[in-house]
Amino acid sequence: MDIGTFYKQKIYPNLYAIEQKMTRIPYHHFASVYADKERIRLSDLKHPEIMEIREGEFDYEYFNFCYLHNMLALMIYGFYHGHYPNICVNQGKEDIIQWDWYFKPFIRETTAKRVKTITCRKKTNAYLPTFKDIYSEKELHIWCQWYKKYIHLNKKTSQYVEQEYQQLFSGKQKVLGVICRGTDYLALKPSGHPVQPSTEQVIKACKEYIKRDGYDAIYLATEECKIRDEFEKAFPGKILENKRVYYDDIYDQDDSIAYIKDVHFERENDRYLSGLEYLSSIILLSRCSALVGGNCGGTLGALFFNNEQYQFVHVFDLGLYP
Incomplete structure (x- = not known):
């Protein structure tokens, strides 16, 4: 050299x-x-x-x-x-x-x-904000407070989120929030990003918490229909979801798409609507009683919007992709 x-x-x-x-x-x-x-x-x-x-x-x-x-x-x-x-x-x-x-x-x-x-x-x-901040009470508190004071939804977004919340969470007293990244993340393993748990690992953790604490339902934030199906099989009748269209059908058929986030749907205002659906799903996640999942951008968002109100948080700490 x-x-x-x-x-x-x-x-x-x-x-x-x-x-x-x-x-x-x-x-x-x-x-x-x-x-x-x-x-x-x-x-x-x-x-x-x-x-x-x-x-x-x-x-x-x-x-x-x-x-x-x-x-x-x-x-x-x-x-x-x-x-x-x-x-x-x-x-x-x-x-x-x-x-x-x-x-x-x-x-x-x-x-x-x-x-x-x-x-x-x-x-x-x-x-x-960094991925490691969510494991530090001090850093988590800082970001929660800055979110609380400066990140405010506009009227249209707020109404959309509230409508989603009422449709999904009405009558539910105790909801376990779960975030599960898709196969794009697991396959590409982006360097320096947190290693994501498998769907099986997340389901296993959810079973333990449901047995321990009891939950009316599981709110699942994911981009993939396959993950939803695995959760529905493991927890029949307990899954709440706000996805209308899943990304994996298009992703699996198009080799030119590296990340599921790069999937686009043939609809007017797709970028705006995709962002609205994603943001809403994370805010709903932040309103759950507790949180389980891998460490990713959406997890940070859910924790910061939640403002330290979760009863407990289990974010897998599996190191970083090399």
Whole structure:
């Protein structure tokens, strides 16, 4: 191995990791201090400026929790530097994820026109939600509080979620929430992401908790019909689900699709509707009595929306894919 290759493969990654860890410290401290304070208002700033977030770490086309957590991290970056964040990613583009598709804006348009505006220089922040945070009570508390104060559903999304909740959970006193990732994740094993449990492992854990605590039903958040069928077989008559269309039929037939999330349906506003259905399923998961499943973006979202209210949480900790 020559010196150049050795530097790129061995030295640089370690230096970058150290730099990120050091850069993270002030933002982490700020997020921790403000976690239990009132929501920051524009009038609270000494020299009010609006920071427009126009780009994220990736080119987002539809909703996922990577997008949401990227935006949340940049909000913290903005507040730390004395600016008031306004999310403008994909503004002016049609049929691509917009913040106001699902969430309330941070600032009124009329107010934004009266205040000096700058553009965010960053695409991400060194301090952002990570998979390991859900095993730390301190980190979990921080993110729950930031969600509670800044991630608010708009009226249309809120009505959709409430309708789903009433249809599925009406009459149920104790519901076990379960999240199960599909075969795309298990087959591709994305490097650095948490190893996912098999469906059999999750079912086994659910049986133990149902026997121990008793549950009226199981709310299952999954993209795959095959997983739903396995749960229905294991727990006949107990499965609640809000999926109308499952992804695995299309995924299994098209070798060009790497991830189930990249499946598209032939319907108007597919990106918006797919994001709405996914977000709703995770919020419903957050309203269950307890949570069981693998560690993934949806699991983080459910825990943060839940705001530390679960009776218990069992998130499999099986290490990371190499």
